[in-house]
Amino acid sequence: MATAPDSGKPTAAQALAPDSGNRKASDQSIYESIYEAVLTQRLPPGSRLPEVALSELFGVSRSIIRKALTRLASDHVIEQRPNQMAMVARPDVEETRQIFAARRLVEGEVLRLTAGTLSKARLQELKRLVKDEKSAHQSGRDQDRVHCSMEVHRFLARHCPNQVLGRMMRDLVLRTSIVIALYKSPGMSACFLGDDHARLAELIAKGEGDQAAALAHRHLRALEDLLDLNEADAAIDLARILRPDA
Amino acid sequence: MATAPDSGKPTAAQALAPDSGNRKASDQSIYESIYEAVLTQRLPPGSRLPEVALSELFGVSRSIIRKALTRLASDHVIEQRPNQMAMVARPDVEETRQIFAARRLVEGEVLRLTAGTLSKARLQELKRLVKDEKSAHQSGRDQDRVHCSMEVHRFLARHCPNQVLGRMMRDLVLRTSIVIALYKSPGMSACFLGDDHARLAELIAKGEGDQAAALAHRHLRALEDLLDLNEADAAIDLARILRPDA
DNA sequence: CCGCCATGCGGTGTATACATTTCGGGCTCG
């Protein structure tokens, strides 16, 4: 069989194309390009990332690419196996549940710490993001909506007084995005649950940390419940491979 | 001045010497060697890690060393600044407080999840570690005591049902070890507070997750309070540099 | 016709050569 048994493994060329114009990119900018592409689901889980292709794309040698890939692997963005091409991570169901549990814990505390500490200008920015997300949702620009939705959470992570926790939350937001792309039911409007984000911004502005944390907890629980996490275990993979007709 | 203004910057040769026998070490083993050396405080904060020296020590080329160093930097074990030698991280006071706060949050949840889930054999191992720590303490083998103390926490992180949280805790334990080495008052018996570890093991065995979390919370708070975190701000550094006599 | 092995290709793993930067010692000039 030429086609892969599991989810597709497209090449990275297309999803990263907008960045190819940046000649002589540093390993930091390459890291961010791939990170962003994975975050916004332009690079779906399982996408292959050949070093040579990337080095030509970004106009640097493989040394730089390898450094960027090593860092991405450390952040659980990609998986690297010996003598094999790196690919965007595909966490299993168990890890997915753990990611959600960890994020509920960390994001809750981040919100408690952040509530009431943001300047007026920062609150403006936050509400701007929420508004942009809503408008993107209403005009059906799904790519933009996902981007803004992620940015809401990343904004809160970035401005948390405890940057150690903030950094953890940043990583968990990315991994959440990956597992949503992996396990979302077809057609679900991922991560747009009513105006949770708007209400969250309101609670953050008013300094209601505990209520913000509780809201985020429900938000993430609802999100997890929307995913196809029941059947899709390793058993399914095996069954589909061994009995492609059924 | 030949002597550095801040804490010492010894070369890495001595602390890593026991590993030099392993010719042709992989980047994974090099990563672990340095990680372990930092964890047990054989490599104090600020230690310099020149790539060429390490490559000769381990008998590999700089490529491998650079990969290991990149990963260590991702885990906040070392700091890498452009065109400068890597050195073991030296978090400032603010980051230190954030590390403790993050660890209280994460370790608390890890203990809640782990309590009551360990097999008899695993509980044996845990109590063995606690006993070894105590005996090392009583015979004054400080190196061994630190090692066992770290291993108690790492053991719990490794066997947490939620491995995403477990991995976070592993990283936080290391960073805690670093800041203890940095800020401990001279002569304090770092991280040996009564029989907290023994009582912790007891609560884990009995499945008392909440009580275990509460104990760890107090344990970590007490540990943080033992550190010199009041004065030692950037102001001190500046004062010492500008007025070496006072 | 089916299955097995050899071989080529495309990928990563590692070492090394060379460019560039930093930092310090020592010379020179004011």
Added chain:
DNA sequence: CGAGCCCGAAATGTATACACCGCATGGCGG
């Protein structure tokens, strides 16, 4: 005598060459 400049040693940054590995292909033999 002191301040500033120059330069070289030693470190990192980058590119590249080559070895090795895995996989797919296609020919060959049963």
